[in-house]
Structures are given as structure tokens and as C-alpha cells.
Amino acid sequence: FYETPMTQEAKRCALALELARAGKTAAMVCSGDSGIYGMAALVYELRGESREPEIEVIPGLTAACSAAALLGAPLTHDFAVISLSDRLTPWETIEKRLAHAAQADLAIALYNPASRSRPEHLKRACDILLRFLPENRLCGIARNIGRAGENCRMLTLGELREAEVDMFCTVLIGNAMTKTIGRRLITPRGYKNV
Incomplete structure (x- = not known):
């Protein structure tokens, strides 16, 4: 379990990607919906054009x-x-x-x-x-x-x-x-x- 304060979202997303690349199952948990003012786009941006690790966005209630x-x-x-x-x-x-x-x-x-x-x-x-x-x-x-x-x-x-x-x-x-x-x-x- 790892959490970051406001303005440290990129650090948290990068850690999740790093853990996933190391073979671990990583989950980013956000309040509301991660695709609406959440971190889903940031995870995709940090992963770039690579297809690894796989990302699954699960909708939430905004x-x-x-x-x-x-x-x-x-x-x-x-x-x-x-x-x-x-x-x-x-x-x-x-x-x-x-x-x-x-x-x-x-x-x-x-x-x-x-x-x-x-x-x-x-x-x-x-x-x-x-x-x-x-x-x-x-x-x-x-x-x-x-x-x-x-x-x-x-x-x-x-x-x-x-x-x-x-x-x-x-x-x-x-x-x-x-x-x-x-x-x-x-x-x-x-x-x-x-």
C-alpha cells in the first residue's frame, strides 16, 4: 500500500508501472472515476506507446x-x-x-x-x-x-x-x-x- 499527497500523482503512477513491469499485480485506486479528473490518463501517458504492462481501467462513480x-x-x-x-x-x-x-x-x-x-x-x-x-x-x-x-x-x-x-x-x-x-x-x- 502506497499513497502520495496532492501534486505527487505522477510518482505514484510511475511506481505502479514499475511494480507491474517487475511482475507484480498493481492497482491504482482513486476516488470517483479514474478517467474523470483521475489518474487513468496519467498512467497511459507514463507508459507511453508500449503495450506493457497491460492497463485495465475500471470505471467508478464520479x-x-x-x-x-x-x-x-x-x-x-x-x-x-x-x-x-x-x-x-x-x-x-x-x-x-x-x-x-x-x-x-x-x-x-x-x-x-x-x-x-x-x-x-x-x-x-x-x-x-x-x-x-x-x-x-x-x-x-x-x-x-x-x-x-x-x-x-x-x-x-x-x-x-x-x-x-x-x-x-x-x-x-x-x-x-x-x-x-x-x-x-x-x-x-x-x-x-x-
């Missing part, structure tokens, strides 16, 4: 899907998943993605909404979204998904701008059709006569 289930069914139609972490993606790129997702009226799942080193990122993201979306756009926050203290709440985009969030939160922003039914956030799929 935070966007888990948060959606807690809140109701807000991702039932087209949606975008955007990380607000600018560790690996320039903030200018994140801004552009937020603006395009809002203009396309996609429901949006936001990962990494804030941390100690980036406490204002969610507020900045909301400012971008509010250029295109109304303040009363329905949103939700899920925290500690699958852990002790799991909770979720619904709020508006205007309220989201001032919400307290951390790295244990996943934020969902509905599209123009998103509504509440029985204290749940629902984005209709578009079935007729419902």
Missing part, C-alpha cells in the same frame, strides 16, 4: 453523478463538468469553459470549488456565469459524498456566489428547465405529456 443522485436528478439532460482548480489548467481556460457552458444552457457540475490556496474561485466562477444566467438559476451543493457528514442543499446562483464550499463539495448548476419537485432538483429529459 462526484457529479453522486451529487446529482443526492440532490434529485439535475443532470438528466446535457451537462458539462468543469474543475475550478487552476493547478493543471490555466484560469483563462476555465473562464472560457464556464462562459461557453452557460451560453449553451448546459447544466454544469463544478469540481474543486475552493481550497485554502484558492478561496475565491467559486465566487469568480459565479461572476462569470451571472453574465449569462439569471440570479435565480437553481443550483445545489453536495458535501462529503459517501462519507460521514454527507449533506446537500439547494440554492440559487445568486446565493451560490456567497456559499461556503471546500474541496469536499461538488456544485451543480441547473439549466433553464431545471426545477424543484418535492424538495429535489430535477432537470426534465423532455418526455412529452408528463
Whole structure:
């Protein structure tokens, strides 16, 4: 069993590949889905064009899907998943993605909404979204998904701008059709006569 802190992911992936090349069975375990903001791509990149060792990616349940289930069914139609972490993606790129997702009226799942080193990122993201979306756009926050203290709440985009969030939160922003039914956030799929 070997674990690394944030920013040491490449070291951990390289060790797994080294162990596998030495004939051992190695497994990389990530939270969520290793192919969505996880380490699956990094393992492939480090292995390069070689076919050895064999890599098998097993899908997991990503935070966007888990948060959606807690809140109701807000991702039932087209949606975008955007990380607000600018560790690996320039903030200018994140801004552009937020603006395009809002203009396309996609429901949006936001990962990494804030941390100690980036406490204002969610507020900045909301400012971008509010250029295109109304303040009363329905949103939700899920925290500690699958852990002790799991909770979720619904709020508006205007309220989201001032919400307290951390790295244990996943934020969902509905599209123009998103509504509440029985204290749940629902984005209709578009079935007729419902």
C-alpha cells in the first residue's frame, strides 16, 4: 500500500508501472472515476506507446453523478463538468469553459470549488456565469459524498456566489428547465405529456 499527497500523482503512477513491469499485480485506486479528473490518463501517458504492462481501467462513480443522485436528478439532460482548480489548467481556460457552458444552457457540475490556496474561485466562477444566467438559476451543493457528514442543499446562483464550499463539495448548476419537485432538483429529459 502506497499513497502520495496532492501534486505527487505522477510518482505514484510511475511506481505502479514499475511494480507491474517487475511482475507484480498493481492497482491504482482513486476516488470517483479514474478517467474523470483521475489518474487513468496519467498512467497511459507514463507508459507511453508500449503495450506493457497491460492497463485495465475500471470505471467508478464520479462526484457529479453522486451529487446529482443526492440532490434529485439535475443532470438528466446535457451537462458539462468543469474543475475550478487552476493547478493543471490555466484560469483563462476555465473562464472560457464556464462562459461557453452557460451560453449553451448546459447544466454544469463544478469540481474543486475552493481550497485554502484558492478561496475565491467559486465566487469568480459565479461572476462569470451571472453574465449569462439569471440570479435565480437553481443550483445545489453536495458535501462529503459517501462519507460521514454527507449533506446537500439547494440554492440559487445568486446565493451560490456567497456559499461556503471546500474541496469536499461538488456544485451543480441547473439549466433553464431545471426545477424543484418535492424538495429535489430535477432537470426534465423532455418526455412529452408528463
